[in-house]
Amino acid sequence: MIRVEKLSRTFGEVAALNAVDLQVRKHQTTVIMGGSGSGKTTLLRMLAALDKPSSGHVWFDGHDLASIRRKELYELRARMGMVFQYSALLNSLNVYDNVAFTLHEHTQLDESIIRTMVTMKLEQVGLRGFESFMPSELSGGMAKRVAFARALAMDPEIVFFDEPTSGLDPISAGVIATLIKDLTQKTHMTSVVVTHDVHAGLQIADYIILLWQGDIIAEGTPDEIRQHADERVQQFLEGRPDGPIPFSRSKTAYIDDLLHKPGVVRIL
Amino acid sequence: MMSVSFDAVIRLLGSLGRFALTSLDRMGDATTLSLSSLALLFRRPWQGQHIVLQLYALGVGSFIIIAITGAFTGMVLALQGYYTLAKFGSESLLGAGVALSIIRELGPVLGALMLIGRAGSSITAEIGIMRVTEQVDALEMMAINPRARVLLPRIIATTIALPILVTMFDIIGLASGYVIGVELLGVNGGAYIGEMISKVMLQDLYAGWVKAVGFGFIIGVICTYMGYRAEPTTEGVAAATTKAVVAASVGVLIMNYVLTSFFL
Numbered sequence A: 001m002i003r004v005e006k007l008s009r010t011f012g013e014v015a016a017l018n019a020v021d022l023q024v025r026k027h028q029t030t031v032i033m034g035g036s037g038s039g040k041t042t043l044l045r046m047l048a049a050l051d052k053p054s055s056g057h058v059w060f061d062g063h064d065l066a067s068i069r070r071k072e073l074y075e076l077r078a079r080m081g082m083v084f085q086y087s088a089l090l091n092s093l094n095v096y097d098n099v100a101f102t103l104h105e106h107t108q109l110d111e112s113i114i115r116t117m118v119t120m121k122l123e124q125v126g127l128r129g130f131e132s133f134m135p136s137e138l139s140g141g142m143a144k145r146v147a148f149a150r151a152l153a154m155d156p157e158i159v160f161f162d163e164p165t166s167g168l169d170p171i172s173a174g175v176i177a178t179l180i181k182d183l184t185q186k187t188h189m190t191s192v193v194v195t196h197d198v199h200a201g202l203q204i205a206d207y208i209i210l211l212w213q214g215d216i217i218a219e220g221t222p223d224e225i226r227q228h229a230d231e232r233v234q235q236f237l238e239g240r241p242d243g244p245i246p247f248s249r250s251k252t253a254y255i256d257d258l259l260h261k262p263g264v265v266r267i268l
Numbered sequence B: 001m002m003s004v005s006f007d008a009v010i011r012l013l014g015s016l017g018r019f020a021l022t023s024l025d026r027m028g029d030a031t032t033l034s035l036s037s038l039a040l041l042f043r044r045p046w047q048g049q050h051i052v053l054q055l056y057a058l059g060v061g062s063f064i065i066i067a068i069t070g071a072f073t074g075m076v077l078a079l080q081g082y083y084t085l086a087k088f089g090s091e092s093l094l095g096a097g098v099a100l101s102i103i104r105e106l107g108p109v110l111g112a113l114m115l116i117g118r119a120g121s122s123i124t125a126e127i128g129i130m131r132v133t134e135q136v137d138a139l140e141m142m143a144i145n146p147r148a149r150v151l152l153p154r155i156i157a158t159t160i161a162l163p164i165l166v167t168m169f170d171i172i173g174l175a176s177g178y179v180i181g182v183e184l185l186g187v188n189g190g191a192y193i194g195e196m197i198s199k200v201m202l203q204d205l206y207a208g209w210v211k212a213v214g215f216g217f218i219i220g221v222i223c224t225y226m227g228y229r230a231e232p233t234t235e236g237v238a239a240a241t242t243k244a245v246v247a248a249s250v251g252v253l254i255m256n257y258v259l260t261s262f263f264l
């Protein structure tokens, strides 16, 4: 469904992604895992054409997202949904109008039909009855579930999730994880999930891509990843602070900083 | 010694140049952004409903402050004008003096500054917060062009709202000037009105409205631009709001000089 070729993205001096190649297959859940700052969000934003690559290509069903025209992109977007890391509900609208937003904007459906659809989506995320709440009245976890319902409103073919389970209590996180898995299997949806939650990632993934500092260091099925030989992969799965992946991203020696000595590699 | 000050001069020139370049760069960026937004006015989907909503919010939000400013401006002009004119024994010209000052100058300028403080800053803050919380990206993902939905209605709304608000400012200013001049200071009411009507030309009214439209437009452009390009952090939005108020106010004052010299 999506093919990524030599995709790079730099922010000034910082290289967030270094020429990665990957594929997102139809009707599968592809999980992109990696530590903080490894480039997950950056990658996801380019898969959804919210950001332009510095170089390389993202092919979505044969369309090159880097050079696509806005009108065509918006037609493709009718087939996409996205759940943002911090929900991104529209502040000025209540829960009902947020979930119904795309239906109101892009369809001529009767309000009674829309109401039924919204009720069904809210029931799926366990928030039926909260229609009249404003986003500011919801907890972070509830907002995330509403965002989930909103992303599903148009029954998209592909949904992008940025950290769908972070900030949720274990039960809601489990429900959301199961929901992603179920939807992908039962409705033939395609999901792309970005997460640093190893447990949820391994649970829902059909295919895992492991990022580290802008490079793909491993990819494969959950079983392949669990048995991966690379020391960095095992360290990430087990969450050990020591190993080839340094926990600290500082580039100067700790003792030098404490003693206010200029570090050797302070710049660069 | 010599070389140090030479260095300092070079550095100063360098930073001045950089400042000029970034300012030009930002002006270019703002122009492109607002023109590309305005071009969407004639595209489907038609944003009429959102323009009306913004107009309503601006009008309701700014009316009271405009009315108060207008009233006190008219009052103080009548007092000051009377004090000056009385020295020449030409108090009868008070009505014309108050009216011309308000219609040509103070109505548009003070109205614009009030709109910036009351509505411009909140436009920047609102759009900046939509950026920080990824609502702009969410719109984009739901196939809604944020330029058409968020920027365009606000630019159109400030451009339409300001002339209306300025007209209210003028009417209230003239009325309160009359009250002070005639009722309090005892200028002859007939002379006050008569001089006012004979001295205020239609082109003075036009000049005031043209200014108001121009000011409304640059307020909309600057305040939406600052919000849209705000650095997506809390501090970024705060800084953008301050910058928007300063830039829009300075912009209005500069544009006022240019338009005034043009109309005289």
Ligand SMILES: Nc1ncnc2c1ncn2[C@@H]1O[C@H](COP(=O)(O)OP(=O)(O)OP(=O)(O)O)[C@@H](O)[C@H]1O
Pocket (backbone or CB within 6 Å): A011, A014, A015, A016, A034, A035, A036, A037, A038, A039, A040, A041, A042, A043, A196
């Ligand atoms: N808008 C931006 N401007 C500058 N640098 C950025 C920007 N976005 C990301 N980066 C940099 O790119 C790198 C990757 O960031 P990204 O947000 O993709 O990480 P992430 O894997 O999503 O991390 P997290 O798990 O913390 O969300 C980081 O080093 C970050 O500093």
Ligand SMILES: [Mg+2]
Pocket (backbone or CB within 6 Å): A040, A041, A042, A085
């Ligand atoms: Mg992220």
